[in-house]
Amino acid sequence: MAGIIDIHTHAFPDHIAAAAIPALEKEGNIKAYLDGTVSGLLASMDRSGVEQSVLCSIATRPDHFASILDWSKEIRSERIIPFPSLHPNDPRLLAHLQTIHDEGFKGIKMHPYYQEYFLDDGRLFELYGKMSDLGMILVIHAGYDIAFPRIRRAEPQRILDVCRQFPDLKLIATHLGGWDEWADVRRLLTGEPIYMEISFALDFLDQKRLRDILLSHPPEYLLFGTDSPWTDQATTLKMLGKLGLPEALFERITSSNARQLLGC
Numbered sequence: 001m002a003g004i005i006d007i008h009t010h011a012f013p014d015h016i017a018a019a020a021i022p023a024l025e026k027e028g029n030i031k032a033y034l035d036g037t038v039s040g041l042l043a044s045m046d047r048s049g050v051e052q053s054v055l056c057s058i059a060t061r062p063d064h065f066a067s068i069l070d071w072s073k074e075i076r077s078e079r080i081i082p083f084p085s086l087h088p089n090d091p092r093l094l095a096h097l098q099t100i101h102d103e104g105f106k107g108i109k110m111h112p113y114y115q116e117y118f119l120d121d122g123r124l125f126e127l128y129g130k131m132s133d134l135g136m137i138l139v140i141h142a143g144y145d146i147a148f149p150r151i152r153r154a155e156p157q158r159i160l161d162v163c164r165q166f167p168d169l170k171l172i173a174t175h176l177g178g179w180d181e182w183a184d185v186r187r188l189l190t191g192e193p194i195y196m197e198i199s200f201a202l203d204f205l206d207q208k209r210l211r212d213i214l215l216s217h218p219p220e221y222l223l224f225g226t227d228s229p230w231t232d233q234a235t236t237l238k239m240l241g242k243l244g245l246p247e248a249l250f251e252r253i254t255s256s257n258a259r260q261l262l263g264c
Contacts, residue, residue, distance in 0.1 A: 003051025005258035006233060007197050008139060008174055008225030011038045011055055013071055021229070028147035034229035038075050041228060045079065048234035052079050052264070056109035056139055059085035065096050073103060081262065083109045083139060086127070088117040094130055106262055107137025107170070112153035113145040119154040120161050132168040137261065140171060142196075143178030143185075156184040163194050170261065174225060176201035176213060190216040195261070197225030198253070202239040211243055214253075223261075224254040 012020045017036035025032055034040040038055070045053055055075070057068045065086065072082035084100050086093055086108055100108060108131075112119055119140065131138055142154050152158070156178045163171055172195040177185035179200055189196065190213055202210065214222060226236045240253065 002255045002259060004049055004224065004237070004254045005262070006045070006050050006053040006226050006228065007172065007223045007258050008199050009041055009053040009055050009228040009233075010036070010057075011041045011075075011229070012036050014039075024147075028230075030146060030230060032229040033232045036229055038080060042079065044228060044233050048232075048237055050233050050237075052081055053228070054081045054083055054107075054139070054258075054262075056083045057085045058109060058111045058114050059087040059090075060114050062087040062090040065090060069100065069103065072105065076105075081106065081264075083107045083137070085109050087115055088121065088124055088127075089115075093127055097127060097130055097134070097136070101134050101136060105136075107139060109139045111141045111145075113141060113148040113151075117153070119158040125165075128162065128166045128169050131170075132166050135170070137170045137172060140173060141175070141179075142173035143175050143181040145179065154178070155181050156188040159194065160188050160192065163192065167193075171195065172197055172223065174227070175199055176205075176210075180204065182209065182213065186213055186216070191218070193218060193221060195221050195223055197223040198240065199225040199227035199231060199236070202236060203231065207243055211245070214243070214245065214249070219249050219252050220257055220260075222249075222253045223258050 014037050021032050021036040034044055059065055059068055069084050072084045076082050084105055086096055090096055140154055144150050159173050174197050176198050177189045177196040182205060226233045
């Protein structure tokens with residue numbers, strides 16, 4: 001079997017990580033498993049048997065674009081696949097997307113809570129259309145966020161509406177389609193041609209509900225993700241293994257689906 005790919009991880013430049021991780025821990029009332037550095041992520045990958053990780057950045061202001069892009073170019077390697085970020089209020093949104101594409105990056109990460117937007121905001125439709133045309137991947141935080149009030153910014157209905165309006169958009173809904181909105185995920189998203197990754201779901205759903213969602217979704221649209229450093233990569237892999245999924249499906253989730261999506 002080809003190596004495992006974690007489609008959803010985070011890290012920061014070393015000089016930022018030491019302050020960012022404690023601040024985020026306090027904000028979300030959660031403890032990080034790693035120190036938030038790229039070296040820490042690589043060590044975790046070595047321990048858990050993960051071959052490659054997609055490293056997602058989040059631009060919390062429009063003017064973060066350049067620094068995130070520069071750092072993404074600096075850290076990319078055979079094992080680290082950076083996804084830079086765009087802010088929805090960026091006045092040069094489409095031009096900056098083109099720059100990301102021209103620099104050889106496969107996709108971007110956006111976060112409706114940290115960036116204060118709604119997934120189906122019409123301002124983003126040109127972005128979604130251009131991403132579709134370029135074949136780029138959009139990783140979005142899906143469902144509620146543990147650190148924010150429960151405003152429905154990226155719930156399953158909005159995800160479904162956007163994906164139906166932009167059927168060629170390669171959108172990855174994190175947290176098994178919508179964190180803590182899994183009843184709506186089961187009702188609205190399972191069976192649809194929408195990518196879902198599994199981070200922060202194995203810890204919150206019982207095995208019966210997890211198996212039901214995973215076995216009811218098109219097998220080619222399921223991905224392994226951990227949201228590291230906020231969960232442990234090795235533990236997440238073990239929890240997925242304990243579900244007793246068919247071997248072929250486990251392999252698709254942990255490796256071949258991401259490999260095909262990323263073209264690697």
